[in-house]
Amino acid sequence: MNIRFTNDGFYEVFAYWEEGYMRLEQISYFLSVAEHGNITAAARALYISQPALSKQITLLEQEIGLPLFERQARGVTLTRAGVQFQKDLKNILKELENAKKNAVLAGRAQKPLLNIGCFDGVYSDDFLPTLYEYLREAAPGQKLVLHKCNFVEGNEYLRKGKIDLWLTLGPSWEQTDGFLQKDLAYRKGALIYSARSLPGKKEHPTWEDFREEPCILIKKSQSPTMFQHSLDTLEMLGLDTGTIEVVENIGTELSYVKLGRGYCLLSEEAIQGSRELRSIPLPEERGIDVVAVWPVENEELTALMEAYQMS
Numbered sequence: 130m131n132i133r134f135t136n137d138g139f140y141e142v143f144a145y146w147e148e149g150y151m152r153l154e155q156i157s158y159f160l161s162v163a164e165h166g167n168i169t170a171a172a173r174a175l176y177i178s179q180p181a182l183s184k185q186i187t188l189l190e191q192e193i194g195l196p197l198f199e200r201q202a203r204g205v206t207l208t209r210a211g212v213q214f215q216k217d218l219k220n221i222l223k224e225l226e227n228a229k230k231n232a233v234l235a236g237r238a239q240k241p242l243l244n245i246g247c248f249d250g251v252y253s254d255d256f257l258p259t260l261y262e263y264l265r266e267a268a269p270g271q272k273l274v275l276h277k278c279n280f281v282e283g284n285e286y287l288r289k290g291k292i293d294l295w296l297t298l299g300p301s302w303e304q305t306d307g308f309l310q311k312d313l314a315y316r317k318g319a320l321i322y323s324a325r326s327l328p329g330k331k332e333h334p335t336w337e338d339f340r341e342e343p344c345i346l347i348k349k350s351q352s353p354t355m356f357q358h359s360l361d362t363l364e365m366l367g368l369d370t371g372t373i374e375v376v377e378n379i380g381t382e383l384s385y386v387k388l389g390r391g392y393c394l395l396s397e398e399a400i401q402g403s404r405e406l407r408s409i410p411l412p413e414e415r416g417i418d419v420v421a422v423w424p425v426e427n428e429e430l431t432a433l434m435e436a437y438q439m440s
Contacts, residue, residue, distance in 0.1 A: 156221075158171070159197065159215070168182055168183055234274060241272070243430075246278045246286055247276070248283060248301070260421070279378055280352040283297055287308070293427060293430060295421070308423065309423055309425050310421065311435075312418045313418075315417075317411070318395070318396060318417060319396060320366075320393075320408065321400060323406060325388070326389040329407060336367070337367070342392055343372040344394070345382050345392065346394075379399075383395075383406070387405045
């Protein structure tokens with residue numbers, strides 16, 4: 130199987146071998162070297178010789194036309210191009226793995242699949258189990274398949290028909306013709322911080338104590354509307370003059386906060402089960418709805434969701 134990068138930035142996957150196209154084998158070689166930071170260690174893990182692996186990496190760099198690694202005395206490090214390449218390849222492999230999984234499920238299932246995407250949040254116990262149980266009972270003729278997605282992936286997968294139902298946070302979905310939406314749950318907003326942070330050492334910190342602390346946000350490209358929602362909240366609290374650090378996802382966001390590197394704006398559910406995290410409730414209007422979105426032409430799903438009663 131081969132992967133070709135097209136001029137418009139999309140990826141095409143081919144089920145035949147052709148000179149000049151990148152092989153999945155080369156992808157695994159590149160990712161292994163990137164992970165180990167050492168060609169010899171990567172070769173050992175891949176059970177191939179070090180010269181053979183070095184040659185494949187060189188051929189890959191020649192095909193791309195850019196160096197992917199900086200060679201150093203004790204190993205290699207990714208160049209900026211290499212970092213981006215690693216990220217994109219991981220996304221491609223994830224898509225391929227999902228395609229394989231869906232094909233296997235479709236082949237085994239006697240029932241048609243209902244693909245449900247759920248945002249990559251910390252907790253979904255306040256809405257997902259109830260909805261899942263409802264759909265399983267109300268649509269016994271369909272097999273439910275859950276997919277964990279970030280905001281960008283979920284929005285894209287829904288529009289491309291890769292998932293049938295998208296469960297996300299309200300501000301992350303821009304209203305679009307051809308889709309219906311239903312509120313599932315309300316999450317009260319909170320300023321999340323760590324007991325390790327400077328404000329966290331106070332017995333009862335307030336918003337004002339965080340003016341000099343960095344705010345950790347998920348980067349704008351992941352969800353422009355969610356990013357703006359957070360900026361509006363900072364402005365309302367008078368915290369918009371501080372430093373902002375952006376990260377890839379909610380998991381990284383919370384990791385930074387746990388290390389005392391700043392605070393973030395999430396729902397109160399984010400601190401459940403954590404000894405380090407604390408929260409200060411935000412005003413009621415800064416809460417966030419969890420919503421379900423689906424295509425209007427899916428009449429069967431529309432009937433199911435319209436009949437769904439939130440507990």
